Amino acid sequence: MYQDFIDFARKTFSTEEFIPLHAPIFFGNEKKYLNECIDSTFVSSVGKFVDKFESDVAKFTGAKHAIATTNGTAALHIGLLMAGVTKEDEVITQPLTFIATCNAISYIGAHSIFIDVDKETLGLSAEKLEHFLINNTQIINGDCINKLTKRKIKAVVPMHTFGFATKIDDIVSVCNKFNITVVEDAAESLGSYYKGKHTGRYGLVGAFSFNGNKTITTGGGGMLITDDDLIAKKAKHITTTAKIPHKWEYEHDMIAYNYRLPNINAALGCAQMENLPRILDNKNKLAKKYIEFFKEKPINYLQGPKDTKPNYWLNAILLEDLEERNLFLEETNKKGVMTRPIWKLMNTLNMFKYAQTGNLENSQWFEQRVVNIPSSVIL
Template sequence: MDFEAVTKFIQKTFQTETFLPLHEPRFIGNEKAYLNECIDSTFVSSVGAFVDRFESDFAAYVGSRYAVATVNGTAALHIALLLADVQQDDEVITQPLTFIATANAISYIGAHPVFVDVDKETMGLSPDALQIFLEAHCKVSDARCINTTSGKIIKACVPMHTFGHPCRIDEIKALCDQWHIALVEDAAESLGSTYKNRHTGTFGALGAFSFNGNKIITSGGGGVIVTDDEDLAKRAKHISTTAKIPHKWEYVHDEIGYNYRLPNLNAALLCAQLENLDRFLEDKRMLASIYEPFFSSASITFVKEPQSSRSNYWLQTLILNDKEEQEAFLSYTNDHGVMTRPIWRLMNKLEMFKKCQCGDLSNALWLEDRVVNIPSGVRL
């Protein structure tokens, strides 16, 4: 591979020869105006008009009945798993090829991740691998999925839509329904992505999104839980607000709760960011249309949206030939001012998850040695 030509092409695409980050936020709308309005109101914490407005606007955008805003995506996933009745010592099936937050949120409850392979085409949880694992290791008893290898209850399944590319979520849902497993979508990276004309995060009982500083829209942090279930939405709001019973002056809390509500300041930013989301998505698709023919001509695999999907192309992704080429590519580009990165280290290779049960992870291992992300920010 001609690393120099690739580096220069990426710099030319972004019209810069200075340091080029992997992704950076864009604030081109009403962010400052809404922040000033929020400050003038003095409601800057977790109560305020912008929190309510953002939850309403976000639910409408993705097509869910309810949205509950949280301080970050990890908190959103943690609460979603609690709402799915995941308890200490339960098991949760997820993919090993994911950001650490997925496995951390499971662990916060004292539950145990079980790692099942991904599809090469989507880099998300494979329904084929999931079916093989369930048929080999599980049985249904009293409307519960029991892992016959560990003896534990498999309470939930958490697929992740990797880099914004939807996994085969309808097939995963069908398996979860068949095996009495709650489906909780980690949609942290997939705002603006749809599968069969339905927004990611809305197939399961609950979905979780992130607004970290490197996401398509951001408030520096932030997350949100989406659901169509009114009772789940009310409970999400309750336990993410320290489980305080509403009262004008008394402080009474009826269960263990979490201080996870999104501050009004952050919500003000997100309201403004959401107004420009469609423009950001259009630019990312345009960037993909520039990248794809260049890398195809260089015999490099550029990851395109999967079948039946419309991807947000959050992070533009290449699949190289092997580990040696991956390391050489990362070294050259980063040494020459173009930030690139590999995919995550597999969760089951991390010290705290080495003892977790795994299925055959051949695809995840293959991708770990080959995937790189290249600059993916919105160009104005």
């Protein structure tokens, strides 16, 4: 079975060489725009490509505003600040996520609480979230207070895992009952939709990543999207060192961050955005090939759940158990076909081992079985 998959991967990607998990692809105006940027000398945080990249992402997602940042973690960090999260507050998220989700929470001095994922979406479970809030919190003076720690729960951060949209409308509905703000970790989901609406647009803000392994890349980069005018204005201000506009004076009115995406990275992003529809179509075709291949195999290929349109950023399969998972990983990587297990649960890492959790049975089940398989664009 493992050799069947290796042979299929080599045939699909038309190579006998090493097959990476997800390689960036450049087949448009990348070099042209980069040369334009260099010739202009505006290669840092000021330039036309930053503004255009923000406009392109806002238009594509349907968001009113987009604020470019140095990376997805920075976008999420600012998003949490916009949600009013402060030191010693608590933020609920899922244990089955990339470390950046929890790092951004920790940057503020806030504490993570881990609630299980949904079996259908691999994203935060609205049902388990509501169960936790009903049984462990109370509303005092409009704030959601954790009965155990006496701290405020200020935000919930669901993550759209591998580009599969979680049941975000249900999560928002639960949070509204408890006066909690939703900040979407949409880092992996550019081009993913839930009930016809792009991910990142259900919460107060949504954060995207344009790292080298994402659907499109700026080398390193991120984006915060929102429909809130005041939030957008403040986010732009706080990501540009809170500098008050002036022709020559250096005046700043608050502690802020140097998180503005450089123009040279944005130039790459503008070229990538022009080909995003083609990239997404290509990735959808690759997913269909995997669906057809695994249909007759004793391995479950993960597909988009009902009411979603995934971007299929990273294709994923479910092995029978931990032993099978490890055998598959060992054999494929030994033969030059890169595969990777899903992340270790955040609550098992030393930094978060004392965090409060709910019942994490689904997350633990996935941790032992999920493997990502090659997902690069094929032209």
